[in-house]
Amino acid sequence: MMEFPILLIPTVILLIIWYLTASATRLDRLHQRVETSWANLDAILQRRASLALQLTHLPGSDPAANLLLTSAAHQARAADISERSEAESALTGALLLLRQEQWLVEKYPEVFAELDHLTERLKIGISLHVEGVSAARARRSKAIYRIFRLAGRAPLPVKYAFEDDSLAEVQR
Template sequence: MLSVGWLVFAVLVAVLLTTWVTFTATRLDRLHARVDAAQAALEAQLVRRAAALLHVAESPDSGASADSRGRLDAVARAALTPDRDEPTRQANENAVGREIRGLAAVTPPLRADASGELHEAAARVLIARRFYNDAVRDTRALRARRMPRMLRMAGRRAMPDFFDIDDTITADREDRP
């Protein structure tokens, strides 16, 4: 009777351990899918923001001065150029953010539709970056645990990295006191 009890206990432990490993592997897979989806959404919003800046630069009636339109065009085109070098990419995106913040403070102000498009695109980048960094944080936290590391549950997938840019948004002129 004692050996049957140990056998039942061993089977129960094996079932519980298998269930836990399966649950953790499934969760890790879902987190990686969430990172991929959030990265795609972030890429789309970054392109949208750079395209909005390019639209302001190319439009003579946007309200941007003629001498600043050349600089805006260069910055937007640099951000739209596919570059896999992360420091260069982040520097380009930071330059786009600085130009958008700079345009919010120009006198005379940009046309309302151009200003609104830039502000909305910048807000969407801010939200998309937060979603992406949250997904990366959750994935890294699960992958840092002992059992997923020992069992190599992530396989050959690279550890996702945070995307840090300065994406602060300035208030529109109408919102300022």
């Protein structure tokens, strides 16, 4: 009768260690996913900002629209992570205004095709990033992750606010 608890205790300890290690690995993977999706999203946003600046140099475009676009693009580039989504949304708005100028689109089809391509990629990038961030945050808020500090020193992923249900939009 005495041997039973003696064997049980190390088994339980081993199981707990295994469970905690596996949980930490899972969280680590989620962090990695968020890092990757952010790096890719950031790269696309940068490309869009530089394309926006390129658009302002097109001969024949409206000076007022150009001014708006230039400032929006610069703000998007300069914004830190907490202001980023707001600045990018402003740039989206400015680009949408320009996109409606039918004669300009017809005059420079290549530039606008590039813009449309970036917009498509942006939608996917945003939805994947938002999904990753919410998964990581949801996991970190669980009691076991907080009690045992399984997140280590990894920073809490920042929510990217704009276009909340962007997933539904990707279909169209």
